[in-house]
Amino acid sequence: MTYRVALLGGTFDPVHHGHVALGAHFMRLLGADELRVLPAGAPWQKAALGAAPEQRAEMAGLAFAGQPFKVVVDTQEITRGGPTYTVETLRALRAELGPETSIAFLMGADQLRRLDTWRDWHELFGLAHICAAARPGFTLDQLPPAVAQEMARRAGTPEQLRNTPAGLACLAPDLALDMSSTGIRAALQRGNKPDSLISPVVLDYIEQHNLYK
Structure with a gap:
């Protein structure tokens, strides 16, 4: 049977319930x-981050602990150093996991809207399935035309994604998550506790390490 891996990349600055819900949703959908x-090291499209790379990885580990599925916090982008490009990470993972493994790269619609600005973005589909x-x-009309065309051309069912290594696209238009790390950082800077958006263990970590002040 095909081994299935779902990948959730992000800055996780800080990690919040939306990230966990996105991962859990696709784990169920794809039977991964x-x-x-995958906490980003130095994402080239983002300004300076509020927490150190190791702290973001530790917060991700805390947030995803206790899930009913296997979770691995992969710090390769942090240890690699230099600007972080998803295509390089997927090449490394494909080399590690082999040609037969089904790899699904997960993202939110906001990332999908910028996909055509990513380095070698067409190559991503040769390395993994793209799931948003x-x-x-939400409809494909809200995406840049080149991205919409690629997503439509490659649209696959969860069953097809489970049983092929890469090359398909899946849009799950039923995940209503209205939260962002930017908004959470702003709340923390104001001295508010966004405890409906972030797990108590992560909030404790933020307070202990005096982050986002």
Whole structure:
């Protein structure tokens, strides 16, 4: 049987319930064997981050602990150093996991809207399936034309994604998550506790390490 890995990349600055819900949603949908959580090292499209790379990885580990599926926090982007490009990470993972493993790269619709600005973005489909979660009512018309065309051309069912290594696209338009790390950082800077958006163990970690002040 095909081994199935779901990958959830992000800055996780800080990690919140939306990240966990996105990972869990696709783990169920794809029947994946393992969720790899990949904290970004130095993402080239983002400004300076509020927490150190190791702290973001530790917070991700805390947030995903206790899930009913296997979770691995993969720090390769942090240890690699230099600017972080998803295509390089997927090449490394494909080399590690082999040609037969089904790899699904997960993202939110906001990342999908910028996919055509990523380095070698067409090559991503040769390395993994691209899966995006969107709020109800989201359509491909809201994407850049080149991305919409690629997503439509490659649209596959969860069953097809489970049993092929790469090359398909899946849009799950039923995940209503209205939260962002930016908004959470702003709340923390104001001295508020966004405890409905972030797990208590992560909030404790943030307070202990005096982050986002």
